[in-house]
Amino acid sequence: MEALEINKLDKMFGKLHALKKVSLNIHKGEIFGLLGPNGAGKSTLIKIMSGSMVYEGGELKIFGKKIDKNVIGVTPQENSFYEELTVWENLVFFAHMYGVEGSKITKRMEKLVKSLNLEDKTNVRAKFLSGGMKRRLSIGCSLVHNPRMLILDEPTVGLDPDARQALWKIVNDMNEQGMTILITTHYMDEADSLCDRIAIMNQGRVIAVGEPSNLRDLVGEDVIEFRTSPGKEINKIAKFAEIIPSVSGVRKLPHYIEVRTKHSEKVLPKLIRHAEELKEEVIGVNIRKSTLEDVFMALTVGEKEKPVLKESKDKLSKTKEEKE
């Protein structure tokens, strides 16, 4: 039995097709990452999983059953606790909402504030917490009923590196206790180091699923970071790179360009020669293996509809449509 089975889920907002036959399985005990650009449909999917949004078609099962609020805990993208209540009051309020009663509450809350590192803030009103503490309280509110699955919608947004690390630790600890975790994030390093498997969504579709390393292999290219002395000529070099046949993508950054290719040994000399012709000084070249961010960019940027890549037996393979 899977922790979560989603089969051909469809969601419309008026004429906007927000989820287009989304199918996805999340295994029990894994940390699963959901990535995708703004508006891809991640939060919509999470709202449906949490039972707070209706959908038009398809099927969704959580631990083999229909949506059950008691087996999942959801930390929404926007903090959803009560600003005027203290940390402790918020946790107790949410515990009551989930039907956790009596003597169990105090013990569970004490454990929770400890693991969230909010022990010395229990009597502080939520509105006086720092951003990172608020995110932790928000997670706490979704853990009060000890759910089997925790769903976190961008839990680390706006946090400093220390607070992010602290949150990762909470997520890892919960996972070690057997909790299945679904997390959405825009931080590629986070997804790479935290998640067992990842799905990339774009425009309401799941376009790739796999382990981070498998997803990286999918792109299987080198990335040439090519830096010249600051000036406008870098745009000309980018345009030149775009028409080299073995180049699959060029990304312009403020001070350098990134050129994706399977043949860096052929492409790099061409770039250098072109820079020389333009009388541009090459001040830095770095060739690196693709990261998850490159995979994300390759799959989601540029074309409107990319081919769908599905996972088979934990390995990525191209779907039938794409082979044809």
Ligand SMILES: Nc1ncnc2c1ncn2[C@@H]1O[C@H](COP(=O)(O)OP(=O)(O)OP(=O)(O)O)[C@@H](O)[C@H]1O
């Ligand atoms: N309640 C709603 N009514 C109408 N349109 C909506 C509603 N909720 C979401 N949408 C639209 O559905 C699409 C998907 O939105 P969603 O919030 O799921 O994206 P997301 O992947 O979570 O993006 P982000 O990374 O910015 O949080 C967007 O085009 C959004 O405007």
Ligand SMILES: [Mg+2]
């Ligand atoms: Mg969202």
